[in-house]
Amino acid sequence: MHFHRDANLIAGIEHGEDAGIYKLRDDLALVQTVDFFTPIVDEPYDFGRIAVANSLSDVYAMGGTPLTAMNVVCFPNNSMDISILREVLRGGLDAMHAAGVILVGGHTVDDPELKYGLSVTGIIHPERVIHNYGALPGDRLILTKNLGTGIISTAIKAGRAAPSDITAVTASMAALNRTASELMPLFNVHAATDITGFGLIGHAAEMIAGSSTGYIIETGRLPVFEASRKFAAEGMIPGGLHRNRDYYKNIVNVSPGISQFYLDIIYDPQTSGGLLMAVPADKAAAFVEKLHLSGVPDAAVIGEVTAENPGRIMVI
Ligand code: CO
Ligand code: CO
Numbered sequence: 001m002h003f004h005r006d007a008n009l010i011a012g013i014e015h016g017e018d019a020g021i022y023k024l025r026d027d028l029a030l031v032q033t034v035d036f037f038t039p040i041v042d043e044p045y046d047f048g049r050i051a052v053a054n055s056l057s058d059v060y061a062m063g064g065t066p067l068t069a070m071n072v073v074c075f076p077n078n079s080m081d082i083s084i085l086r087e088v089l090r091g092g093l094d095a096m097h098a099a100g101v102i103l104v105g106g107h108t109v110d111d112p113e114l115k116y117g118l119s120v121t122g123i124i125h126p127e128r129v130i131h132n133y134g135a136l137p138g139d140r141l142i143l144t145k146n147l148g149t150g151i152i153s154t155a156i157k158a159g160r161a162a163p164s165d166i167t168a169v170t171a172s173m174a175a176l177n178r179t180a181s182e183l184m185p186l187f188n189v190h191a192a193t194d195i196t197g198f199g200l201i202g203h204a205a206e207m208i209a210g211s212s213t214g215y216i217i218e219t220g221r222l223p224v225f226e227a228s229r230k231f232a233a234e235g236m237i238p239g240g241l242h243r244n245r246d247y248y249k250n251i252v253n254v255s256p257g258i259s260q261f262y263l264d265i266i267y268d269p270q271t272s273g274g275l276l277m278a279v280p281a282d283k284a285a286a287f288v289e290k291l292h293l294s295g296v297p298d299a300a301v302i303g304e305v306t307a308e309n310p311g312r313i314m315v316i
Contacts, residue, residue, distance in 0.1 A: 010129055011062065016206040017132050018058035018193055021124060029126045031064035036072045036117025040153045040271050041170055044084045048091025048116060049174040054196070054272035055118035056099055060181035061194040061275055063130040066122040069096055071106030074115035088116050099176055130184055132193040132207050135278030137307040139190055141215065142288060144180045144299045145172050145274025147200060147265050148228030150238040155231040165227040172225075172298070173272040179294050180275045187287040188280050195273030199244045201266045203276060204313055205251055214309035218316055219262035223298040232264050240269035253309070255316045266315060274298070278305055 003014055010029055011021040019033040035055040039047045052069075059066040071092065075085050096103055101120070152169045155161040161169075177194060184192060193203050200222075204215050244267040254263065279287055284301050291299035306314075 018061040031122035033058040034119040044087035045091035048088040049095040051116045052092045052095035057194040059122040060177040064122040064124040068104045069118040073108040074111035134191040135305045139278040139305040140284035141303040146223045148225035150268040151228040154236040187283045192277040197269045199267045216314045217303040
């Protein structure tokens with residue numbers, strides 16, 4: 001495919017970045033993104049909150065401020081009660097309110113399967129954009145949310161998840177990446193992305209694609225939902241996990257002795273996952289501490305950026 005270039009285009013679709021960014025003036029750029037998907041929890045209100053947190057996440061990953069949004073809705077008019085859609089949209093509106101985002105419109109189509117998300121418009125200073133590339137050797141990698149939403153969603157669909165499992169994963173997926181995003185400039189974050197469908201490895205791979213750096217990921221430091229260990233052992237593995245592994249395994253080296261659970265969880269497709277950030281080594285501990293104090297309890301240093309093995313991920 002051939003994309004037309006534009007001098008004002010700061011981030012487009014060529015580098016797999018989270019949002020499009022277009023410079024309007026020397027001190028102002030537009031941030032745009034769209035995302036929508038099918039329910040991953042049973043409660044319509046919670047699905048609405050999660051879908052909105054997920055849609056806003058791409059703006060937050062680049063350091064932007066979301067301002068306005070439009071609902072994108074697919075709804076089976078003939079087979080589903082309209083009260084379900086009302087609850088989805090109420091959850092979405094509450095999440096937008098928490099984010100300081102104003103709903104300005106939307107569009108609904110009749111479709112056999114319920115889907116919901118947002119088209120989001122935000123702003124950013126053109127010189128303060130945080131791309132998914134630009135990590136430097138020696139940087140530490142920080143992940144801000146637990147991994148395992150794909151495995152637990154699979155268990156929910158199979159009727160195996162306990163209410164407490166559902167509560168924990170819902171709280172995490174509905175949490176905005178706003179706090180982590182707003183703290184990024186204070187800790188000189190060099191590069192960031194959000195972890196979604198391609199899993200930790202897939203999104204990490206996009207950060208180092210074509211660069212002269214590699215990543216080390218320490219499985220012993222990964223924040224995970226405890227319940228995902230049990231469900232993975234019971235075979236609650238989403239199809240997307242296998243697809244991610246097939247697609248990315250060629251750039252991954254795994255140390256001997258890494259358990260099957262970690263070989264799964266690093267490829268688990270996430271919904272509304274956390275931010276993965278490359279941070280100067282001398283800022284990493286203070287940043288994690290600040291995140292914990294600011295209501296991002298699962299944030300952790302999970303690895304580092306290296307000059308060795310450019311374009312590859314060492315899983316140790
Ligand atoms: Co993203
Ligand atoms: Co997206």
